[in-house]
Amino acid sequence: MLTQAPRGTKDVLPRESYRWQRVEAICREVAARAGYLEIRTPVFEHTELFLRGVGDTTDIVQKEMYTFEDKGGRSLTLKPEGTAGAVRALVEHSLYAGILPVKMYYLGAPIFRYEAPQSGRYREHHQFGCEVFGAAEPTCDAEIIALLIRVLEEVGLAGLTVNINSIGCSHCRPLYHKAMRVYLGDRLSLLCATCNQRFAHNPLRILDCKSENCQAQLGDAPEMLNFLCEGCQKHFDGLMEALTALGIPYQVNPRIVRGLDYYTRTVFEIEMQSDTGAPLAVCGGGRYDRLVEALGGPSMPGMGFGLGIERVLMLLNQREVILPEPRLYDAYVAALGPDSRMPALRLTHALRAAGIKAEMDHAARSLKAQFKSADKLGAGLVALVGGDELARGAVRIRDMRSKEEKEVPLAEAVAAIHAILQPV
Numbered sequence: 001m002l003t004q005a006p007r008g009t010k011d012v013l014p015r016e017s018y019r020w021q022r023v024e025a026i027c028r029e030v031a032a033r034a035g036y037l038e039i040r041t042p043v044f045e046h047t048e049l050f051l052r053g054v055g056d057t058t059d060i061v062q063k064e065m066y067t068f069e070d071k072g073g074r075s076l077t078l079k080p081e082g083t084a085g086a087v088r089a090l091v092e093h094s095l096y097a098g099i100l101p102v103k104m105y106y107l108g109a110p111i112f113r114y115e116a117p118q119s120g121r122y123r124e125h126h127q128f129g130c131e132v133f134g135a136a137e138p139t140c141d142a143e144i145i146a147l148l149i150r151v152l153e154e155v156g157l158a159g160l161t162v163n164i165n166s167i168g169c170s171h172c173r174p175l176y177h178k179a180m181r182v183y184l185g186d187r188l189s190l191l192c193a194t195c196n197q198r199f200a201h202n203p204l205r206i207l208d209c210k211s212e213n214c215q216a217q218l219g220d221a222p223e224m225l226n227f228l229c230e231g232c233q234k235h236f237d238g239l240m241e242a243l244t245a246l247g248i249p250y251q252v253n254p255r256i257v258r259g260l261d262y263y264t265r266t267v268f269e270i271e272m273q274s275d276t277g278a279p280l281a282v283c284g285g286g287r288y289d290r291l292v293e294a295l296g297g298p299s300m301p302g303m304g305f306g307l308g309i310e311r312v313l314m315l316l317n318q319r320e321v322i323l324p325e326p327r328l329y330d331a332y333v334a335a336l337g338p339d340s341r342m343p344a345l346r347l348t349h350a351l352r353a354a355g356i357k358a359e360m361d362h363a364a365r366s367l368k369a370q371f372k373s374a375d376k377l378g379a380g381l382v383a384l385v386g387g388d389e390l391a392r393g394a395v396r397i398r399d400m401r402s403k404e405e406k407e408v409p410l411a412e413a414v415a416a417i418h419a420i421l422q423p424v
């Protein structure tokens with residue numbers, strides 16, 4: 001127990017963290033190009049936020065939240081998704097009162113869901129998410145999808161499928177719910193207990209049920225797309241037109257309803273083929289034009305997505321995409337004998353101050369062992385401090401690739417090492 005991480009969680013080990021950093025750097029870079037600024041919200045929020053934001057008929061709220069009472073008796077919940085916290089912060093700090101649209105992203109935010117762990121599904125995962133507030137036009141929806149595709153392409157993932165759908169609004173969705181109730185009315189005994197509750201409160205959500213029995217009853221179920229009001233239809237047509245204008249292939253998939261209740265109109269998911277055969281959703285998102293108001297802010301449209309970082313990394317692994325691994329050290333300072341330890345320490349420190357990745361020996365090992373370390377660590381050169389060179393106020397530099405050696409005055413060692421590492 002003590003030496004095992006909790007079920008559904010995963011350590012990112014020091015030698016693999018560069019892969020995360022690489023993906024995260026691309027997310028930041030692509031988001032910055034489109035004017036998104038980073039937001040960081042707390043890992044936990046008041047439970048009420050998710051009940052109202054995510055919706056009490058969702059699996060997330062009903063089955064998956066990590067909810068606890070703090071010592072002051074407040075009910076708090078570890079973030080099961082990123083949008084509700086972003087909207088809460090938008091309202092709390094009146095961010096909507098400035099220049100519109102407000103564009104924000106979050107990255108590396110841990111998300112907690114008590115789900116059955118399996119390949120690509122964890123109880124703690126991390127998302128890169130973007131949220132735009134105050135932009136109602138479908139061109140915004142298309143732009144968000146385009147941004148996601150850019151991220152995936154830049155990390156090295158090709159071959160994706162964009163699934164889009166519209167789940168209407170408060171005008172047209174009630175008509176759909178009515179049709180669903182008529183369709184499912186005499187099959188209620190075949191649906192799970194949760195879907196029986198959903199039948200009464202939110203029949204659309206039944207489409208998202210993970211139970212095979214429930215799915216089997218949905219063969220000819222009505223589709224929301226056939227019930228869209230004029231405004232929602234126009235928006236959906238506009239989205240398709242904008243995606244076509246951007247040259248983004250897409251698939252209209254009426255079964256995409258998403259696992260969160262805040263969506264209106266556009267919903268989408270990007271899937272990729274994984275090793276297990278089944279397509280894997282790497283990201284999902286959509287429009288949530290009522291959420292800001294529902295959480296106490298002004299009436300303001302919103303649109304966004306969440307991209308699962310673990311899933312991106314898993315696919316990169318499966319496809320054997322090589323991410324450039326940064327070199328751990330450029331220079332290794334080898335010390336020879338007790339008198340050379342302080343000069344070696346000073347040189348290592350000066351190299352680091354000059355922006356050079358440097359290491360030295362702190363175990364009083366033999367020169368041979370130090371050279372072996374330098375080699376293993378991939379250092380481009382070794383600066384040997386000690387012996388006759390030190391007596392002459394000099395240091396011997398060995399280029400580990402060409403094996404060439406030269407002696408330089410200790411006072412000029414940093415500049416000389418710099419020049420060797422970055423030849424002009």
Ligand code: HAM
Nearest residue numbers: 081082121122125281282283284285286304305306308
């Ligand atoms: P979501 O579809 O629930 O949406 O999650 C977004 C992405 O996070 C998924 O496509 C998947 O890649 C990843 N993900 C979800 N659950 C897990 C898990 N248990 N283990 C590993 N990865 C997972 C949202 O969370 C919305 N807040 C997205 C959004 C933002 N919509 C509008 N704005």
